[in-house]
Amino acid sequence: MARIINRDPSLVSQFYTKHKGAAFVTALTHVLTAVQTAGITDTTELATIAAQHTTRRITVAGTKARVRTKAVLITPTGTGTGRAGAQAIASGSARLRPLIAEAARQGLRMAFTVRMAKTSYLHASGSRTDSPGIRRDVIQRADHTEERSYGSATTGGFDAADFAHRVQAGGDVTAAVHLWLVENGRIRLDSHITHLEIRTWRPR
Secondary structure, rough: OOOHHOOOHHHHHHHHHHHOOOHHHHHHHHHHHHHHOOOOOOOOHHHHHHOOOOOOOOOOOOOEEOOOOOOOOOOOOOOOOEEEOOHHOOOOOOOOOHHHHHHOOOOOEEEEEEHHHHEEOOOOOEEEEEEOOOOOOOOOOOOEEEEEEEEEOOOOOOOOHEEEEEHHHHHHHHHHHHHHHHHOEEEOOOOOOEEEEEEEEOOO
Protein backbone atom coordinates (compact mmCIF):
# COMPACT_ATOMS: atom_id res chain seq x y z
CA MET A 1 0.00 0.00 0.00
CA ALA A 2 2.85 2.39 0.84
CA ARG A 3 4.39 1.87 -2.60
CA ILE A 4 1.06 2.46 -4.31
CA ILE A 5 0.47 5.85 -2.65
CA ASN A 6 4.20 6.74 -2.59
CA ARG A 7 4.33 7.26 1.15
CA ASP A 8 6.29 5.84 4.07
CA PRO A 9 5.02 2.50 5.49
CA SER A 10 4.96 4.06 8.97
CA LEU A 11 2.32 6.53 7.72
CA VAL A 12 0.20 3.72 6.34
CA SER A 13 0.30 1.94 9.69
CA GLN A 14 -1.11 5.12 11.26
CA PHE A 15 -4.18 4.82 9.03
CA TYR A 16 -5.20 2.00 11.37
CA THR A 17 -3.64 3.05 14.68
CA LYS A 18 -4.26 6.82 14.62
CA HIS A 19 -7.04 7.16 12.03
CA LYS A 20 -4.89 9.24 9.68
CA GLY A 21 -4.95 9.12 5.88
CA ALA A 22 -8.19 10.91 5.01
CA ALA A 23 -6.47 12.50 2.00
CA PHE A 24 -5.86 9.05 0.50
CA VAL A 25 -9.39 7.63 0.79
CA THR A 26 -10.41 8.60 -2.73
CA ALA A 27 -7.17 7.34 -4.25
CA LEU A 28 -7.34 4.02 -2.45
CA THR A 29 -11.01 3.62 -3.36
CA HIS A 30 -10.11 3.92 -7.04
CA VAL A 31 -7.23 1.47 -6.54
CA LEU A 32 -9.57 -1.04 -4.91
CA THR A 33 -12.03 -0.65 -7.79
CA ALA A 34 -9.23 -1.25 -10.30
CA VAL A 35 -8.23 -4.44 -8.51
CA GLN A 36 -11.76 -5.79 -8.11
CA THR A 37 -13.24 -4.87 -11.49
CA ALA A 38 -10.27 -4.77 -13.87
CA GLY A 39 -8.05 -7.30 -12.11
CA ILE A 40 -5.09 -4.91 -12.06
CA THR A 41 -2.41 -6.11 -9.62
CA ASP A 42 0.73 -4.43 -10.96
CA THR A 43 2.01 -2.02 -8.29
CA THR A 44 3.23 0.53 -10.84
CA GLU A 45 -0.15 0.68 -12.58
CA LEU A 46 -1.97 0.98 -9.27
CA ALA A 47 0.42 3.75 -8.20
CA THR A 48 -0.42 5.68 -11.36
CA ILE A 49 -4.14 5.37 -10.61
CA ALA A 50 -3.62 6.47 -7.00
CA ALA A 51 -1.54 9.49 -8.03
CA GLN A 52 -4.39 10.77 -10.21
CA HIS A 53 -6.69 10.89 -7.19
CA THR A 54 -4.36 11.91 -4.36
CA THR A 55 -5.02 15.41 -3.08
CA ARG A 56 -3.16 17.57 -0.59
CA ARG A 57 -4.59 18.20 2.87
CA ILE A 58 -6.58 21.41 3.33
CA THR A 59 -5.92 23.73 6.25
CA VAL A 60 -8.63 25.35 8.38
CA ALA A 61 -8.16 28.49 6.28
CA GLY A 62 -8.98 26.49 3.14
CA THR A 63 -5.49 26.48 1.62
CA LYS A 64 -3.42 23.46 0.69
CA ALA A 65 -1.32 22.30 3.61
CA ARG A 66 2.41 22.19 3.14
CA VAL A 67 4.01 18.76 2.85
CA ARG A 68 5.32 17.50 6.15
CA THR A 69 8.96 16.51 6.07
CA LYS A 70 11.38 15.19 8.65
CA ALA A 71 14.71 16.96 8.78
CA VAL A 72 17.78 14.77 8.64
CA LEU A 73 20.26 16.52 10.89
CA ILE A 74 23.84 15.78 9.90
CA THR A 75 26.33 18.49 10.79
CA PRO A 76 29.15 19.65 8.47
CA THR A 77 31.49 17.35 10.42
CA GLY A 78 29.28 14.41 9.57
CA THR A 79 27.91 14.01 13.09
CA GLY A 80 24.32 12.82 13.22
CA THR A 81 22.12 10.92 15.66
CA GLY A 82 18.78 9.22 15.32
CA ARG A 83 16.77 7.22 17.84
CA ALA A 84 13.83 4.85 17.59
CA GLY A 85 11.72 3.74 20.55
CA ALA A 86 9.26 0.90 20.92
CA GLN A 87 6.59 2.35 18.62
CA ALA A 88 9.06 3.23 15.85
CA ILE A 89 10.73 -0.18 16.19
CA ALA A 90 7.39 -1.81 15.40
CA SER A 91 7.33 -0.02 12.03
CA GLY A 92 10.91 -0.93 11.19
CA SER A 93 12.49 2.27 12.55
CA ALA A 94 11.44 4.07 9.37
CA ARG A 95 12.51 7.44 10.79
CA LEU A 96 16.14 6.26 10.75
CA ARG A 97 16.18 5.38 7.05
CA PRO A 98 16.81 8.96 5.82
CA LEU A 99 19.69 9.33 8.30
CA ILE A 100 21.39 6.16 7.08
CA ALA A 101 20.73 7.02 3.42
CA GLU A 102 22.23 10.50 3.82
CA ALA A 103 25.20 9.10 5.75
CA ALA A 104 25.81 6.65 2.91
CA ARG A 105 25.57 9.45 0.33
CA GLN A 106 28.19 11.44 2.22
CA GLY A 107 30.48 8.45 2.73
CA LEU A 108 30.19 8.55 6.51
CA ARG A 109 30.89 5.95 9.15
CA MET A 110 28.28 4.85 11.66
CA ALA A 111 27.72 3.01 14.91
CA PHE A 112 24.62 1.90 16.74
CA THR A 113 23.31 1.12 20.19
CA VAL A 114 20.63 -1.49 20.74
CA ARG A 115 18.49 -2.24 23.76
CA MET A 116 16.97 -5.64 24.35
CA ALA A 117 16.41 -8.28 27.02
CA LYS A 118 19.58 -9.40 28.79
CA THR A 119 18.89 -12.99 27.79
CA SER A 120 18.97 -12.01 24.09
CA TYR A 121 22.74 -11.41 24.07
CA LEU A 122 25.09 -14.33 23.48
CA HIS A 123 28.04 -12.78 25.35
CA ALA A 124 28.23 -11.73 28.98
CA SER A 125 27.84 -8.07 29.95
CA GLY A 126 30.99 -6.09 29.28
CA SER A 127 32.59 -8.82 27.17
CA ARG A 128 35.24 -7.38 24.85
CA THR A 129 34.39 -10.17 22.42
CA ASP A 130 30.93 -8.68 22.06
CA SER A 131 31.93 -5.11 21.27
CA PRO A 132 35.71 -4.65 21.46
CA GLY A 133 37.09 -1.15 21.85
CA ILE A 134 33.89 0.39 23.19
CA ARG A 135 34.77 2.28 26.35
CA ARG A 136 31.26 2.95 27.52
CA ASP A 137 29.76 0.58 30.08
CA VAL A 138 26.84 -1.68 29.31
CA ILE A 139 23.71 0.11 30.54
CA GLN A 140 21.44 -2.19 32.51
CA ARG A 141 17.80 -1.22 32.93
CA ALA A 142 15.32 -2.06 35.69
CA ASP A 143 13.11 -3.93 33.21
CA HIS A 144 15.86 -6.55 32.65
CA THR A 145 17.02 -5.06 29.37
CA GLU A 146 20.51 -3.87 28.44
CA GLU A 147 21.87 -1.26 26.06
CA ARG A 148 25.00 -2.23 24.18
CA SER A 149 26.96 -0.22 21.62
CA TYR A 150 28.55 -1.53 18.45
CA GLY A 151 31.12 0.49 16.53
CA SER A 152 32.86 3.74 17.48
CA ALA A 153 35.10 6.42 16.02
CA THR A 154 38.02 4.76 17.84
CA THR A 155 37.51 1.41 16.13
CA GLY A 156 36.40 2.89 12.82
CA GLY A 157 32.76 1.93 13.09
CA PHE A 158 30.83 0.63 10.09
CA ASP A 159 30.44 1.80 6.51
CA ALA A 160 27.07 3.60 6.31
CA ALA A 161 26.80 2.56 2.66
CA ASP A 162 26.87 -1.11 3.68
CA PHE A 163 24.02 -0.60 6.13
CA ALA A 164 22.11 1.52 3.62
CA HIS A 165 22.32 -1.42 1.21
CA ARG A 166 21.09 -3.78 3.93
CA VAL A 167 18.16 -1.46 4.66
CA GLN A 168 17.26 -1.06 0.98
CA ALA A 169 17.06 -4.84 0.62
CA GLY A 170 14.04 -5.02 2.94
CA GLY A 171 13.28 -1.40 3.86
CA ASP A 172 13.45 -2.23 7.56
CA VAL A 173 16.22 -0.61 9.66
CA THR A 174 15.43 -2.71 12.73
CA ALA A 175 15.60 -5.93 10.72
CA ALA A 176 18.89 -4.89 9.07
CA VAL A 177 20.55 -4.22 12.44
CA HIS A 178 19.05 -7.40 13.90
CA LEU A 179 20.40 -9.46 10.99
CA TRP A 180 23.89 -7.97 11.42
CA LEU A 181 23.87 -8.85 15.11
CA VAL A 182 22.74 -12.42 14.37
CA GLU A 183 25.24 -12.90 11.53
CA ASN A 184 28.08 -11.74 13.77
CA GLY A 185 27.14 -13.93 16.70
CA ARG A 186 26.02 -11.19 19.06
CA ILE A 187 22.38 -12.06 19.74
CA ARG A 188 19.91 -14.93 19.56
CA LEU A 189 17.84 -15.33 16.43
CA ASP A 190 14.55 -14.89 18.30
CA SER A 191 15.66 -11.72 20.13
CA HIS A 192 13.66 -8.50 19.91
CA ILE A 193 15.19 -5.00 19.73
CA THR A 194 13.20 -2.55 21.87
CA HIS A 195 15.23 0.63 21.23
CA LEU A 196 17.77 1.61 18.58
CA GLU A 197 20.14 4.54 18.17
CA ILE A 198 22.24 5.34 15.08
CA ARG A 199 25.27 7.65 15.21
CA THR A 200 27.31 8.93 12.26
CA TRP A 201 30.61 10.76 11.74
CA ARG A 202 33.01 11.64 8.96
CA PRO A 203 36.10 9.37 8.72
CA ARG A 204 39.47 11.04 9.21
